[in-house]
Every structure is written in C-alpha cells, then in structure tokens.
Amino acid sequence: MRRESTRPGRPPPRDLQQTSPAAKVAPAASGSRPATLAERALLQRLHQLAGGPPVRLRLWDGFAVGAPAARFTLVLNDRRALYELLRHPNIGFGELYSRGRLEVHGDLTELLVELYRHIGRMRGAWPGWLTALWRDPPRNGAGLGDARHNIHRHYDLGNAFYRRWLDTAAMQYTCAYFETRELSLEQAQLAKLEHVCRKLRLQPGQQVIEAGCGWGGLARYMAKHYGVHVRAWNISREQVAWAREQAAREGLEDRVEYVEDDYRNIEGRCDAFVSVGMLEHVGPANYGALAEAIERTLAPGGLGLIHTIGRNRPAPVNAWIEKRIFPGTHVPSITELMRLFEEGGFSVLDVENLRLHYAETLRHWQARYLAARDAVRADYDDEFARAWTLYLAGARAAFIAGTLQLFQVVFAPGESNRVPATRRDLYASAAVPLDA
Template sequence: MGTSFFVFILIEQQRTPIHSRCRSLQGNPWVPRAVERRNASLPPCARRGRGTYSVRRVDAMKRAVHDLLARAAAAHPETAFTIDLWDGSHHTFGEGEPAFGLRFTTRRALGRTLASGFLGFGEGYMAGEIEVSGSWDRLFALALSADLGRVRMPGWWLLRYALRRLGDRNSRRSARRNIRHHYDLGNDFYRLWLDESLTYSSAYFRTPDTGLETAQRDKLELICRKLGLQPGQTLLDVGCGWGSLVLHAARHHGVRALGCTLSQRQAELARERVRQAGLEDRVEIRVADYRELSGRFDRWVSVGMAEHVGKAYLPQFFDHVTERLRPGGLGLLHLIGKDRPGFGDPWTLTYIFPGGYLPSLDQLSRLMGRRDLRTVDVENLRPHYALTLDRWRERFEAHVDEIERMYDARFVRMWRLFLLSSAASFRYGNTRVFQILFTNGPSNEVPLTREGWYRTAPPSDRPQTRSRPRVPGRERPVAARQAGASHLAQAH
C-alpha cells in the first residue's frame, strides 16, 4: 500500500478519482460534491474522526511517513525540509536551511494523504489541516523526483479506478456540465489574474522576463502565422474562450472567424468584446458543442480545449476536424498532453477540471494519421506554460483578498494549489504543451521554412488595414472581403 505523502504528485500518472462532492461543501458551485461511499472506501485511519485512531495506527502512520521521507531525503540531500505533526513532534530531513516545511494539524489530514495521495493532500490543504511554509517549488520538485517506484496502489483505489474508467464519458450533456464547472465561475474572477486579452492558455515567452500581455499577444500571433492566415479566409476556433484568438485574427489578418464555446458567460463577454472592437461583420461567437457545427472552413484551430474532450471521444473529435476543415486546409491543435497518456491528477480532476484527459503525442499522431490529417510541425511549449502559470499566480496573490471576499478561504486555497501544482507539473513532471500544425490531406499551402513565424515582431494592438503576414512565396490581395458572420458556416 502506498505510504508517502509524495504520492500526491507522482500518482497523477496512474490515478483517477470518482467525481464527487463533499457533503460539507454542498451549495458551493465551485467544488464537486462527494458521496459517502468515497469516505467509506478509505482505510480506517483516513475516514475516522479525530480521537478514534488507535495508538498502533498512529505509530504506523508516523513510521511510514518517516521512512519514505528519509528515503527521499537520502536521494536528494541538497534539499532540506521539515515535517510537523499535530502532536507537536518535529522532524528535520537533510542538511542546511530547510527549503520548505509541512505541518499536518490533524491525524485525518495525514491519514487521507497516505490513503489518497494528492487528492487527500489537496483536500487537507483546502480545509486548512495542512500548512506549507517556504518554497512550494522545492516541495513539488522533490516530490516529482523522489524514487517511489516501489509504492503499490491500494486495492480499494484500484477498484475505484476501474469503476471510474467504466464511467468515463464526455457526452454533450456532461461536457457542458464540466465546462460550466470551471469556466462559469464568473468573468470578474478571471479578469483579476488573466492578461487584458483574457487568454486562458499558455503564453509564448521570447525571454523569461517578457510581460504576460506581450507573451500572450505573441502566442496569438504565432498561431496566426503558423496557420498562414490571409484576408478573407474563414477560421473556426473550437473552444474560443473569451474570443482573444478570433479577435486577433480578424483584427490583424482580415479573416472571418467563428468561435464556439460551451460557456454561456464566456460567450456573453466575448460577444461584447466583438461589438466593442467593431468586428461584428467578421466575428461570430456561438454557444455550441463542436459536434453541433456544420460547414467547411479554410482554417481550423483549437487552443486548450482538446483536454476536455475525453479519451472515449477523441476519435469523434478528429472526425469533426476532417469534416469542418476543407481539403488541403491548415489546422492547429494546441493542447496539454503527456509523454504517456492518462488522466490528470485526481485532485485536479475532482475540483478543477472534471472530465479531463491528457493524451500523448503518439496517441494524437495515430488518431490523426488514420484520418489523413498530415502533421506539418510540432512544438513543445512546456517551459512557456510554467512561466505563464507563474505570472497567473502572482496576479492571483495580488488580488487574493478580493477573491476571498468573492468566494471564501477554501476557494482561495484550492486555486492557489492548482496554480502551484500545475506549474510544477510542467517544470518537473511529464506534462507537456503540444502545438501541432497539420493539413487535411495533401496540401501545398505551408511555407518552406519556419522563418516567417518568428522573424518579425507581432502587430500592435491597432487594427492592421494594410500589410498583413502572408505565407512566404505567395502574394495575396491585401483588402479583406467584408462578409457577414452569419455566412461563416456555409460550405465553400
């Protein structure tokens, strides 16, 4: 049976929770409800209340923690840390100044962490029963690099995992519910810590010191250049969020764009931004599932949405791509993936992104190849997402008092842990960001080199009415055709 609190990160490669909500959290729209049978499935040391632990069980938990931490410390002597338990006992591992400290204020917090890995750790932290001091980064780095290959999964969890896999479905109804869970928290919340364009995906940093606004604008422009956007072309953005990419593409490249999202709140704000930009004739925002769309488009793009599709629906998702992207057209898929495919960590799946699945590059390549979606270029933006999450967390912490007034302290702890653990998973784990450029069948619309993608500075925020980026070697008219957004989905 796994016996280290360090399992809370490493287990992300193997485990998936039942999406459930805790009774004590009923009425809060931002956390999943747990059913009693989840607690019933925990070992006695994790489910019993304070004061019911036997001395033998408590001693066993302490020995397990000490042994595993000692092993981790021996493998990484450069990182010293401390552990404090509810009974006042203090333990120091490693030499020198401690990089971080963990404090378990209840036996329950330690028991659940041992039994449920990151899920138990995250719930303990959200409840205020686990405190972290010092460097979160060093904590996660040590957790992800510790040699825990000998840790076995408990039998009760393996049964739960099997049941969860059987129920893994992202139907249209459940997909809408999962998206609302995360993206309908309120536009005001996201405005506090995203950049001014409300781009909720990895930015592109030319230097580590690049500001978030600039890095996000560079990412949008990089995508447009890879797609070789030209005035008058039609663009479909699946999972458009608050519309940052379709607005950028229409404003600076003269395309006619359709963006779809499952979040009503996102759509409302995106439409208002389109109106303010005076682009109603070139940009349309719809609340729609990708499976509900029709028509053909010159270009297809999806940024940060495919992670929500679910393993069972990936074939259907790529069928959609072949149906919506015209033959020979270019598409770009920007998504979080892994070296080995799998569900995200159990805590994040339960509280942040229910229904998520992170595919591997190999898995994506096979699915695309079977549909004659031909890969042109692949870029791994892993370090860029770590930097993006750092910037988001800095802004989040700058507004933490306001966020706590909007929600509560538990919500603040939940999102802090999400931002911190996600950054660590990109820096030290096997989480990746793939940006895949492809064509629908044979195509000669791609440039010979990548030079045009990176060579020049991105456009300013002012609308571009004259020169626009073009595919190298091809001359196209500059003036964009003015066509109504209502015609975007018509077949060419």
Template sequence: MKEVVQSLLAQMHRNNPDLCFEIHFWDGEKNKYGDGEPKTVLKFNTEKSVKRVFSDGYLGFGEEYMNGNIDIEGDFQEPLKIAFDPAFENLKLSLLHKLKVLKNDVATRDTLRRTPENIQYHYDLGNDFYKLWLDKSMTYSCAYFKNETDTLEEAQQQKYEHICRKLLLKAGDTLIDVGCGWGGMMFYAVKHYGVKATGCTLSKQQYAYILEKIKQENLQDSVTVLLKDYRTITGQYDKFVSIGMFEHVGKKFIPTFFDHVQNLLKPKGIGLLHTIGKDTASSPDEWTMKYIFPGGYIPVIDEILNAMGRRKLNFVDVENLRLHYSMTLDEWSRRYETHVDDVRKLFDERFVRMWRLFLNGSSVGFRFGNTRLFQIAFTHGLNNEYPLTREFIYGE
C-alpha cells in the same frame, strides 16, 4: 504512521539533496531536511492528513490541504516537487482509492449531454474571478515567452502571433475557433490579419463577454460567436484552431473530435491544435480531474497523431511549449496571490486553497513531471505548398 513519513522523506531527500524543507507534525515534533534555511515548511495538522496522503496520494493531499488539515509556508511549489520523486510515485495506493477514481471517471465522462455542465463547472465561475489574474485579453491558455522578462500581456499576444503564422493566415480567410474562450485568438486574427472568425463555446459567461466586445469594437461583420457544442457545428472553413479545449474532449471522444475537424476544414486547409498532453501514458491526476476539470483527459501524443492521420489530417509541425506553460502558470499564481483578498470576497477559503494548489501544482507538473503543451499544425490532406522550413514563423 509518522515514522513511515520520516523514512520516506529521508529517502526523498537523498534523491534530491538540493531540497531544503521542514516538516511539522500535529504533536509538535519538527524535522528538518537539507542544509541552510528551509525554503518551505510543510505542516501536517492532523494524523488523518498523513493517512490520506498514503491512502489516496495527490488526491488525498489536495483534499486535506483544501480542508486546512495541511498547511504550506514559504515556497509553495517546493513540497509539490516531492510528488515527482520515484519514492512517492511508487507508493501503493489503496484499492478503495482506485475504486473512487474509477467511479469519478464514469461519472464525469464527456458525453454530449454532460459536456455543458463540465465546462460550466470550470469556466462559468464568473468573469470577475478570471479578470483578477488573467491578462487584459482574458487568455486562459499557455502563453509564448520570447524572453524571461516578457510580461504576461506580451507573451499572450506573442502566442497568438505564433499561431497565426503557423496557420499562414491571410486577409479574407475564414477561421473556426473551437473552444474559443473569451475570444482572444479571434480578435487578434481579425485585427492583425483581416480574417472572418467564428468561435464556439459552451460557457455562457464567455459567450456574453464576446458578444459585448464585438459590439464595443464594432466587429459584427468579422467575428461570430456561437453558444454551441462543436459537434453540432456545420460548414467548412479555410483555417481551424483549437486552443486549450482538447483536454475536455475525453479519451472516448478523440476520434469524434477529429471527425468533426475533418468536416470543418476545407481540403488542403490548415489547422492548429494547442493542447496539454503527455509523452507517454501515466496515471491521471485524480485531484485535478475531480475538482478542476471534471470529464477531462490528458492524451498521449501518439493518440493524437494516430487519430489525425487516420482522417488525413497530416501534421506538418509539432512543438512542445512545456516551460512556456510553467512560466504562464507562475505569472497567474503571482497575480492570483496579489488579488487573493478579492477572491475571498467571491468564494470561501476552501476554494481559495483549491485554486492556489491547482495553479502551483500545474506549474510544477510542467516543469518536473510528464505534462507537456503541444502545438500541432496540420493540413487536411497533403498540402505541398506549406513552407519547407520554420523560418516563416520567426521572421519579422
């Protein structure tokens, strides 16, 4: 088994000569790949850990790392880039692994009954946990960096402004925010544009946080939050937004989602969908779907646009913020490690490792893989009054 790993890594190094790393095996043998000082040391502490990577791919790697059977010293992201090397991507995974993936997909499909437990699994870990590494607005979605030197706080506020401009928000507009998180978008739109905002979430902790903030800032007349599934919301709104929620909908319910968008958005109203997606279909990241986003599904861009078009939701602007999300995740990772001892006071070491891998692996996926971040602005029916150029988005 060790010889197979060595052969595979040698091939990967030929494909990526700039990579410089060391591999340490359970029996004390060490191999170095590349010239100069290694950026990373990847340690296989047991023979089983190697077998798991070959039988179960990234799922096996992730579980073995969580359990302490694999360690990474130095640049954590460097060995994760290997997952996107053709030599690794073309590994034939076992039939047993494929059956596990199918079983997990069936078990976590996002039905109306199961959706709350899927959301609470991720978002109800506790506001104290997310406060450790999110920005002050508690925004858990891709930021918008105008410069590489922007702080996370600046970049998140810039994201909200970017969206508000695409929505052509104006005073008095009614705005529905589906999957509103901790309310960052609603509070920004109310304070800067004078809209009346309604948001929905399935997270009890997010709901409680928003209610308290509404009270603290005396925004009872401007902000409403609902502890509801979006599929149960009625009424019509001038503007629609959904940021980082669509990934939880599931492939089966993409048509249902846009049916409800069509019902919620007034004719000629403007909407914006901010979602992770892909350019082309590819195998799902089973580890992330099992441990981080059960019931989730990363859609291909044409799935989204076709479903929208069939419901007269006409897209007017599509933007890919792939690198912005990688930068956001890197900043989250930095903050996470700064407060990792505080995380350990809340959760065990397996959880600490799980989130370290999630944040770093996601950043690598956006930078080197097939993961994208799409912002899709659209109108309900043709709206010939939408600006002809994008200058209105970038003007002061």
C-alpha cells in the same frame, strides 16, 4: 505569507513566495493525543515512499521526519489528516491544504517540484497493491451533457474571477509565448495569438473555424489583424456572452460569430481550423468525433492547429484536480494526441513544445492571483481561495518538473501539397512589438 502585488503588464518578481498561510481556524489537533508509535512509523514510511525528498514532515504533536535543515516543512494539523493523506495522497494533499489542515512552510511551487520529481522516480518501486490504491482514476471523455456540466463548473465561475489574474490584452487562459523573459504577460499573450496566426498562414478573406474559443480573444485577433472571418464555438455561456460583447465593442460583429454549441456540432467550411486549450476537455474516446468535425469542415488545401497541454507518457489527471478544479479532463500523451490526426487521415506538419513558456505564464498568473487572493476569498471563501493557490502552484510545478508539456501541432489534409516549405516565415520578425 509574503504577498507582493505587481502592476499589470510588468513581470512579477523572480523570488515570489507562495508559503502557505496559516489556517483561519485553529488546528483541530490542539487538544489531540500525541501520535502513537505506529503513526510515527507510518509518517516515516510515507517519506520513504515519496523518495526521500528534501521535505520535513511534521505531525500535530511536533514529531517530524526528514532533515531538520530541509527547505520545506509539511505540517499535518490533526490525526485524521495523516490517514486521509495515506489513503490517497493526491486527493488528500489537495483537500487538506484547501481546508487549512495541512500547512506548507516554504515556497509552495518549489516544494511541489521536488515532490513531483522524487515521487516520479520512486513510483516504479512501489508494491503493486499500493500503486493500485493510489492510482488516479482514468477519464476517457465526456458525452455532450457531461461536457456542458464540466465546462460550467470551471469556466462559469464568473468572468470577474478570471479577470483578476488573466491578462488585460486578450483574456487568455492558455499558455503565452515568451520570445524573451522580459515580455509582460499582455505582450506574451498577444505574441501567442500572432504565433498561432502565422502557423496557420492566414490570408485576408479566409474562413476560419475555432473550436473552444474561451473569451474569444484569438477570434477577434485573427479578424482584426488578418482580415479573416471567424466562427468560434464554445459551450460556456458566460464566456460566449462576454466574447460577443467584446466583439460588438470592437466593431467586429461582421467578421466574428460566437456560437454557443459543442464542437461535435460544428458545421460549415473553412480554410483554417484552430483549437487552443480545448482538447484537454475532449478525451480520447471523443477524438474520433473531433477528427470527423475537422474533416468535414477543413478545405482540401487548408491548415489546422491544435494547442493542448500534454504528457510524455499516458497517465490520468491528478484526482484532486479532476474533483475540485477541472472535472472530466484528460491530458494526452503525444502518442494519444497523434491518434486524433490518424483518425482524420491528416498529415502532421509541425510539433512544437512550449512547456517552459507555460511555466512562465503560470508565474505571472500566480503573482496576480496572490495579489488578488483577499478579494477572491471575499467573493467565494477561504477554502476556494486556498484551492486555487494550490492549483496554480501545482500546475506551474508540473511544467517545471517536466511532468506536463504544451504541444502545438500544425496539420493538413493528408493529400494536400499546399503546405509550408520551411518555418522561416514564423520568425521573420518579433511576434509582438515590445511596445505593445
């Protein structure tokens, strides 16, 4: 594949390619028998069930379906790969790609955009038995023990791994805020932090509670730039340790406290409650517990903000993502999300959708990850490196195709009249100076 490195702080090239590299191991099909007529018919049917996308599907023996001039080609390198893909396309595609048994010729992200759109239009025409067979299993929420395990599997892969491709300004693993496309990733992530602070209308001396703080960048930003005191909860041991070190390095220990504990155990009182990128790990079954935590801590005149990936309609998370990348995850629809605020009797003041901002964020992450992929492969293995290549491409494709959204919701206790009159103050000046 073509790999282009980009300097930190500069936007990646627009035409960045993610063409699948050839697997390190020769395809298992090199000595396989040619596909049978039945297998060729299955391939044709699979292409039809996918909505006839502009993708050429090719078997191990060279037989192919789809337009010869298609921009993309998927190559199944062995007979078993065909049946694994047919058994459950989401899991099959992820596993086969990660192991080099399915190759992609063409831009991986653009291919996935086409597949998401065509399959989305075709899914309603599938027979009921096939819909049931290919359905991703739902996840409703994790108990405390499972939540710790799930977070450990994803966020405790090692801080060094994430530092290879996240921003250097605040180590943010959530959607950035691109006021203009010319912003670097660092500038856009700082702009996101500022945008959140403005929405919370923070004032010096206020108390803030943050649920799910990641590497602690938002808490430090609030304390440093707004003079507030922050208590931030997180159950990822590696993230909390790193956040505490950063706070000490920046001289913020007296204003920021990182608590290694679950959101269900949050205590104290606050003028602002914020959670950026945690709700996906909560699940609808636990929305009541989160609402109760907010209700018992947020002052009557306070404001809150929830920032979460979302959907236009309820659906389970992709089964391969849940299995290999984000275990125990649920991405809520806007209807499901509103139940959280109904549970706590909160008034929803503002909903903003930053979907295309996340697509742009992922474009930057992809560029940096691909530039560091050889190092990732050396630290882990080829399967891990390919899996994360697919994950980042698939996430970006989902935001481009509109199958995923990014919601920021500002809310207040139901009886509070201390609410913003307009949004004018949010946009009085740029969220971050261009020379940041």
